[in-house]
Amino acid sequence: MRIPYDEVINQLKMTLTAHGCCEEKAGLVAATMADNSLAGVYTHGINRFKRLIANIDSGVIDVNAQAEKTGGLGGYEVYEGKRGLGIWNAVLATKRVLELAKIHGIGCVALRNTNHWLRGGTYTGMIADAGMAGIAFTNTKNNTVAWGTMSGCIGNNPISMAVPGPRGCPNVAVDMAMSQFAWGKLELAKLEGRQLPMEGGHDLDGNPTRDPDKIMESKRIMPTGMWKGSSMSILLDLVAACVSGGNTVHQLSGLGDEQALSQVFLAINYRALNNAGEIEESIQDTLENLLTQTPAKDGMAVRYPGQSSGTVKADNLAHGIPVDERVWEEILAL
Amino acid sequence: MRIPYDEVINQLKMTLTAHGCCEEKAGLVAATMADNSLAGVYTHGINRFKRLIANIDSGVIDVNAQAEKTGGLGGYEVYEGKRGLGIWNAVLATKRVLELAKIHGIGCVALRNTNHWLRGGTYTGMIADAGMAGIAFTNTKNNTVAWGTMSGCIGNNPISMAVPGPRGCPNVAVDMAMSQFAWGKLELAKLEGRQLPMEGGHDLDGNPTRDPDKIMESKRIMPTGMWKGSSMSILLDLVAACVSGGNTVHQLSGLGDEQALSQVFLAINYRALNNAGEIEESIQDTLENLLTQTPAKDGMAVRYPGQSSGTVKADNLAHGIPVDERVWEEILAL
Numbered sequence: 001m002r003i004p005y006d007e008v009i010n011q012l013k014m015t016l017t018a019h020g021c022c023e024e025k026a027g028l029v030a031a032t033m034a035d036n037s038l039a040g041v042y043t044h045g046i047n048r049f050k051r052l053i054a055n056i057d058s059g060v061i062d063v064n065a066q067a068e069k070t071g072g073l074g075g076y077e078v079y080e081g082k083r084g085l086g087i088w089n090a091v092l093a094t095k096r097v098l099e100l101a102k103i104h105g106i107g108c109v110a111l112r113n114t115n116h117w118l119r120g121g122t123y124t125g126m127i128a129d130a131g132m133a134g135i136a137f138t139n140t141k142n143n144t145v146a147w148g149t150m151s152g153c154i155g156n157n158p159i160s161m162a163v164p165g166p167r168g169c170p171n172v173a174v175d176m177a178m179s180q181f182a183w184g185k186l187e188l189a190k191l192e193g194r195q196l197p198m199e200g201g202h203d204l205d206g207n208p209t210r211d212p213d214k215i216m217e218s219k220r221i222m223p224t225g226m227w228k229g230s231s232m233s234i235l236l237d238l239v240a241a242c243v244s245g246g247n248t249v250h251q252l253s254g255l256g257d258e259q260a261l262s263q264v265f266l267a268i269n270y271r272a273l274n275n276a277g278e279i280e281e282s283i284q285d286t287l288e289n290l291l292t293q294t295p296a297k298d299g300m301a302v303r304y305p306g307q308s309s310g311t312v313k314a315d316n317l318a319h320g321i322p323v324d325e326r327v328w329e330e331i332l333a334l
Numbered sequence: 335m336r337i338p339y340d341e342v343i344n345q346l347k348m349t350l351t352a353h354g355c356c357e358e359k360a361g362l363v364a365a366t367m368a369d370n371s372l373a374g375v376y377t378h379g380i381n382r383f384k385r386l387i388a389n390i391d392s393g394v395i396d397v398n399a400q401a402e403k404t405g406g407l408g409g410y411e412v413y414e415g416k417r418g419l420g421i422w423n424a425v426l427a428t429k430r431v432l433e434l435a436k437i438h439g440i441g442c443v444a445l446r447n448t449n450h451w452l453r454g455g456t457y458t459g460m461i462a463d464a465g466m467a468g469i470a471f472t473n474t475k476n477n478t479v480a481w482g483t484m485s486g487c488i489g490n491n492p493i494s495m496a497v498p499g500p501r502g503c504p505n506v507a508v509d510m511a512m513s514q515f516a517w518g519k520l521e522l523a524k525l526e527g528r529q530l531p532m533e534g535g536h537d538l539d540g541n542p543t544r545d546p547d548k549i550m551e552s553k554r555i556m557p558t559g560m561w562k563g564s565s566m567s568i569l570l571d572l573v574a575a576c577v578s579g580g581n582t583v584h585q586l587s588g589l590g591d592e593q594a595l596s597q598v599f600l601a602i603n604y605r606a607l608n609n610a611g612e613i614e615e616s617i618q619d620t621l622e623n624l625l626t627q628t629p630a631k632d633g634m635a636v637r638y639p640g641q642s643s644g645t646v647k648a649d650n651l652a653h654g655i656p657v658d659e660r661v662w663e664e665i666l667a668l
Binding site: 070071072073074075076077078103104105106107108133135146148149150151153154159161162163172173174176180198224225226228229230231232234235236237238239241242243244245247248249250251266268269270272273274275278279282283285286289290293294295296300301302303304305 | 404405406407408409410411412437438439440441442467469480482483484485487488495496497506507508510514532558559560562563565566568569570571572573575576577578579581582583584585600602603604606607608609612613616617619620623624627628629630634635636637638639
C-alpha cells in the first residue's frame with residue numbers, strides 16, 4: 001500500500017506525542033523518518049518506527065533529554081547525548097557543525113551516549129545542502145563478524161559522505177554500513193520473503209548463507225570486502241569513541257537493545273578556500289564521464305551514488321510512500 | 335634476500351640524490367620508503383622505488399617543487415603541491431595538520447597537484463603517534479571498475495585511519511584501497527607468481543579472474559564489497575577534489591602516468607576534550623575482547639588492525655628487510 005507523505009508524518013507525530021515526545025521533537029523525528037522512506041531508504045524510515053517506540057517505552061531512549069556540551073576547542077566540540085532521541089541529537093549536532101565550519105573552515109561535533117540516528121545520509125545531506133562536504137559515522141551494537149573469527153563482535157558502524165550535486169542535481173552521497181548487508185536490509189529481505197542477492201553471512205553452523213533469517217539468528221553478518229570492512233569497522237568504532245569520549249561497540253553491546261552510541265559529524269567549508277564554480281564544473285565532468293560508461297548489463301542504467309534519490313522522492317510524493325500493510329497496521333496500533 | 339635497514343636507506347638516498355633530490359628530501363623519502371617495507375608493507379616500499387625514479391626522470395615529479403599555501407580558514411588549509419615529491423608533500427601536510435589540531439581542536443590540510451604518497455598509514459601513523467585520531471585519503475588514477483559498468487573509470491582511492499594503541503601497543507590502524515586488491519597487491523602477486531586468494535577483477539573478456547596479470551592488463555579491478563566500495567571510491571574522490579580544489583580521478587587520469595593527485599589529512603585532538611586515561615582503557619578492553627574471540631580456523635591468531643606491524647618491524651630490523659633479488663638489482667642499477 002502507499003500512504004501519502006503528509007499522512008505518514010501526521011501519524012508518526014501523533015504516535016510520538018502519545019508516547020511522551022514534545023511537539024517539536026515529535027515533528028522533527030516524524031518528518032525525518034518519513035523523509036527517509038520518501039527518499040527510498042525504507043529500511044531506515046517507517047519500517048523502524050515500531051522499534052523506536054519500543055525503545056522509548058522501555059526507557060532506552062529518554063525523550064526529555066537535551067544534549068549538553070561537555071567541551072570545545074576551536075572547530076571541535078563534544079556533546080553528552082544523555083540517551084536522548086537519536087534523530088534529535090544528530091540534527092542538533094549537524095546544525096552546530098555547520099556553524100563551526102563557517103567560522104573555523106572545518107567543524108567536528110561528536111556525540112556520546114546518543115541513540116540510533118536512523119540514516120547518516122540525513123545529516124551529511126544537510127551539510128551538502130549547505131554547500132559543504134559532509135562526513136558522519138556512528139558505531140552500533142555488535143552485529144558483524146570480525147575477520148579471522150566466527151564471532152559477531154564488531155559493529156557495522158555506518159559511514160556517510162556527501163558533496164553538493166552539480167547544477168541542481170541531487171547530492172552525490174554514500175551511506176554504507178561495514179557489513180555487506182545492513183541489518184535493515186536483512187529485515188527488509190525477511191519482510192519481503194526474499195533471499196539476499198549474494199552470501200551475506202553465516203548460519204549458526206558456520207555455513208555461508210543468503211537467508212536473512214538465518215543470518216539474523218546467528219548475528220554472523222559478513223563484513224563488506226571481508227578483511228577490509230572488518231578493519232574499517234574497528235577503526236570507525238575507535239575513532240568515534242575517542243573523539244566523543246563515549247562507548248565503543250564492545251562497551252555498549254552489554255547494555256541490552258542498541259543504545260548509548262558514539263557519533264562524529266564533520267563539515268568542511270571547501271568553498272571558502274577554493275573556486276566553487278570550477279569545482280562544480282569538475283564534479284559535473286566527472287559524473288558525466290561515469291554516466292556515459294557502457295552499463296555492465298543491457299538495459300541497466302549507470303547511476304552516481306545518490307542520483308536516484310530525486311526521482312524516487314518525486315514518485316513517492318506523487319503516489320504515496322510504499323509501506324508494507326502489516327507494518328502500517330502495527331504503527332496504527334501503537 | 336634480506337637487506338639491512340640502514341643499507342636500504344643509504345642506497346635509496348644515494349639514488350635519489352643522483353636523480354636530483356636535495357639531501358633533505360632524499361633522506362626523508364628514502365627513510366619513509368624503507369620504513370614501509372620495514373613495517374611489512376612491501377607493496378608500497380622498496381618495490382615501488384624504481385617507478386618513483388622513473389617518475390622523477392620523466393618529469394611527472396618535480397623534485398625541486400615546494401608546496402605553497404593557497405588559503406586558510408581556522409583549522410582548514412589548502413596547499414598547491416606543484417607536482418612535488420608525494421612523500422615530502424604529505425609529511426609537510428601531516429606536520430601542519432598536527433599544529434592546526436593543537437590550536438583548533440581539529441585540523442584539515444588538503445593538497446592538490448601532489449604525487450603518490452606511497453602509504454597513507456605513514457601519515458595517520460604520525461598523527462596517532464602524536465596522540466590524536468588521524469584520517470587521510472587520496473585519489474588515484476582510474477584503476478577500478480565502477481559498479482554497474484565494466485569500465486575501470488574510478489580510482490581505488492585509499493583511506494587510512496589510525497588511533498594510538500593502548501599502553502605502548504602498536505597504533506590501531508587501517509589503510510585500505512577501495513578495490514578488493516590494491517594495485518600494489520596485484521604487482522606483488524605477479525612478482526611472486528601467485529594467484530589471488532579470491533576473484534579480484536575481470537579479464538578483457540569480462541570473466542571474473544584471480545590472475546593478477548589479466549587484471550592488470552584489463553584494469554578491471556573489482557571494488558571492495560561491490561557496490562559499496564564503488565560508491566565510497568566516488569565520494570572519497572569528490573571530497574578530496576572539493577576540499578583541495580584539485581583534480582578528480584577522471585581529470586588526472588588523462589595526464590599519463592599517475593600524477594597531480596588530491597589528498598586530505600585530518601587530525602582530531604580528542605585528548606584535549608576527553609579523559610585520555612578512560613579512553614585508553616576502553617580501547618584496551620575493546621581490543622582484548624576482539625583478541626580473545628575464537629579464531630575462525632584452528633591455529634590462526636586473531637589480530638587487531640595494525641597489531642602485527644610491531645613484530646614484523648622488529649624481525650625486519652634484526653634480520654634485514656626481505657627484498658626480491660631482481661627488484662634490488664634493478665635499484666642498484668638505477
